[in-house]
């Protein structure tokens with residue numbers, strides 16, 4: 001599970017980055033919101049949702065999450081990170097991607113679809129990178145490999 005979760009991280013991050021770059025190109029280049037744009041943004045959304053499900057399973061089986069009670073975990077920055085901060089920040093990021101995708105889906109004009117993806121997915125990337133930089137494992141570190 002840790003290995004799968006570790007690998008899906010790359011799909012979520014690179015998917016979001018490419019979605020943002022293409023949506024910026026669409027927004028500022030006044031391009032039509034193409035089928036390709038939609039598929040890419042959807043694949044990014046789905047990877048984030050799968051990451052949520054795998055993360056939740058991992059949460060219940062992870063030795064580091066279950067090493068201490070909430071009260072004890074609060075006093076240790078590593079235990080607190082995995083018990084509380086990682087999950088909370090990542091859920092916020094996944095919610096941002098989900099809101100962005102559904103708002104973009106409901107928007108009528110192409111430029112608005114592109115702009116919504118660009119803004120919400122960028123915010124999600126910032127939260128994910130911030131969370132991973134707090135993890136002590138680096139942005140691309142893999143202990144689960």
Ligand code: HEM
Nearest residue numbers: 042045046047049050051052053056098099101102103105
């Ligand atoms: C705990 C698990 C999950 C939760 C809480 C969740 C929640 C959501 C929510 C709130 C939406 C937005 C609905 C909307 O506003 O249109 C959504 C959309 C979606 N989710 Fe999930 N999801 C979960 C797991 C998954 C999984 C495992 C997959 C795929 C393997 C998935 C695929 C999708 C797709 C494809 C959409 C977008 C459909 C569309 O609007 O075109 N989700 N999900």
Ligand code: HEM
Nearest residue numbers: 006009051052055056058059062063064087090142143144
């Ligand atoms: C965008 C979403 C997420 C990303 C990018 C992400 C990324 C990561 C990364 C990179 C690791 C370390 C992997 C390794 O050491 O090889 C990790 C571990 C973990 N993640 Fe996530 N995660 C996300 C969402 C979540 C969510 C929503 C949860 C819980 C509901 C969660 C729970 C965990 C747990 C329990 C661990 C393992 C700690 C351990 O036993 O070492 N993650 N995650």
